[in-house]
Amino acid sequence: MRFERAAWWFVAPALSVIAVFFILPVLAALAISLTDFDIYALADVRNLRFAGLGNYVKLLETPLFWHALGNTLYFVLVGVPLSIAASLGAALLLHSRVARFKPFFRTALFAPVVTTLVAVAVIWRYLFNTRYGLLNYALGGIGIHPIDWLGDPRWAMPAIIIFAVWKNFGYNMIILLAGLQSIPEDLYEAARIDGASRWRQFLFVTLPMLSPVLVMVGILTIAGYFQLFAEPYVMTQGGPLQSTVSVLYFMYEEGFKWWNLGSASAVAFMLFLLIFGVTALQLRQARVIGAR
């Protein structure tokens, strides 16, 4: 009994914080998303009315919401494969037996991950500058005309994707590197004896052995990329022509700029359901492939 009480003292502080400031708000979010909570209700709760699924229905009729959803999907569908490809490439290079100065390169490649997103977004906003940006200057060197990266609706999202890949690839690189290091050397040995080329070793040893790690990295990266926010907030403010408004950016404006808190909660829940659904789908897919 004495132990039981002591044990509760150990977990009580953390559990109460999580219960009051995370679990409770999540449950409340569901409730609030079913109300018309707005700036009037913020002033006086008596103005609050139950709205049923009204917020959800209204959102589905809002063009900007669909636009934000489309932009976010664009960011995820293009950004995640590019990010993971960059991470895998860098991890393979670092894992290579002939690579030198490994600790130095590892630190250098990882550095963008620890930087402050807002600060490096400010840097990249300038690198993307049409007239004075280094990127257009470098592209000019190979004969490409200046691109209005952040001012052209067709280029703003690709610019944000380039930035996100640069910022994030180091994180998955480390995780994939750990995965590569855990593949037993004798598998490669056996493949070599069978006369497998480097490329076939990669296809039939490295990739299958790495697949659990790749699945995990894929799930976490997709979930993270769905939460795009600070990049457009700093670099484009959602523009031009709302081409970089993400779901979370939309939620932020809906909730904390226009104070439509009921509607913002509905957006948050839909984003959650979307991430949850995609994650579940990936896990099922991974299990199907794993069972084969």
Added chain:
Amino acid sequence: MKPGFAAPLVNGALLGAAVVAVSPLLWMLSVSLMAPGEASTFPPPLIPARATLGNYRELFAHAGIGRYLANSVFLTAAVTLVSLAFNVTAGYAFAKLHFTGRDRIFKLLLGALVIPSQVAMVPLFLLLKHLGLVNSYGGVIVPAMAGIFGIFHVRQYALSIPDELLEAARIDGASEFRIFRSVVVPLLKPIIVTLAVFTLLGTWNDFIWPLIVLTDNSLYTLPVALASLSREHVQDNELMMAGSVLTTLPVLVVFVALQRYYIQGLMVGSVKG
């Protein structure tokens, strides 16, 4: 591939990747030392004609960046210390102490990991407003005092502590808190340092929550202040680069000094998964 060919190719590719990764940061440092307007020329200059600390002086004298720096330092220190205390005690208890419903509660916490934090934001804001914590340091600190990720990692690490060690201390008559302090904490030191670095970097870099909960200028953290300044000073690139240096340099220094713990934590956590 011929063996003689592979080494230059691999190392060349690594060098190229490292240049891409690091050069924006070096360039930020370089532009931050340029005179106002110097960077807005074509072709873009790589190094300042005459290095000056004028931008930094300007930031401290007129943009109040000292205040934001102090806010960031204070909030990061407070969140890191408190959340470490809460997460480490809880993680240890979930691994090694027995109480009713322990495994059920732990499963529940793991399940809650799939919920993105944005879902909680609106009600959390209303709750903190009710408690009078909106627009105060407390609004940033209080919700961050414990985290499921931290508890999970400490628990995984603490599982490796041998029960016999704890039993022996109990037979000697030591209280549970005494055991925690003098036996458990020294054993958990590696994971504590790792978690401290993760929390420190995460809190320093956090943006959306401080942006929502801190409305008063004087309470802004560096990222929030920088975002707001950069919207006002779109043309003042040299000034903004100096602000970016002040924001990222502290975390880069911490990372380089403690990267052993950070990268190890990442690698171990991912393989044991």
